[in-house]
Amino acid sequence: xxxxxxxxxxxxxxxxxxxxxxxxxxxxxxxxxxxxxxxxxxxxxxxxxxxxxxxxxxxxxxxxxxxxxxxxxxxxxxxxxxxxxxxxxxxxxxxxxxxxxxxxxxxxxxxxxxxxxxxxxxxxxxxxxxxx
Numbered sequence: 075x076x077x078x079x080x081x082x083x084x085x086x087x088x089x090x091x092x093x094x095x096x097x098x099x100x101x102x103x104x105x106x107x108x109x110x111x112x113x114x115x116x117x118x119x120x121x122x123x124x125x126x127x128x129x130x131x132x133x134x135x136x137x138x139x140x141x142x143x144x145x146x147x148x149x150x151x152x153x154x155x156x157x158x159x160x161x162x163x164x165x166x167x168x169x170x171x172x173x174x175x176x177x178x179x180x181x182x183x184x185x186x187x188x189x190x191x192x193x194x195x196x197x198x199x200x201x202x203x204x205x206x
């Protein structure tokens with residue numbers, strides 16, 4: 075599982091660099107300054123949690139007895155990236171909170187909750203190993 079989270083972390087980090095560069099160079103002339111701030115926040119949180127996936131991969135090699143909590147944390151980070159960052163990218167691209175029949179404004183806070191849960195599970199794994 076550690077190689078999966080490491081690989082996904084690398085993919086998410088690369089995509090965060092690409093989306094950040096696109097925001098800095100490609101979106102400046104077509105969206106508002108406020109939308110650029112939103113885009114940058116999405117890319118920044120994506121990068122933070124891509125690095126979080128590297129931490130999860132490392133922790134799985136150090137604390138295999140905590141694999142369940144660490145795996146939950148990794149999937150929570152991925153869900154958070156998709157929901158939080160993804161909903162913000164959609165908001166900037168579409169300029170609306172509506173995506174079909176769905177209001178994407180509900181996805182952003184769910185992504186934030188997933189991020190918090192991921193960090194909670196990582197902390198709990200560390201405490202249970204006696205390393206915290």
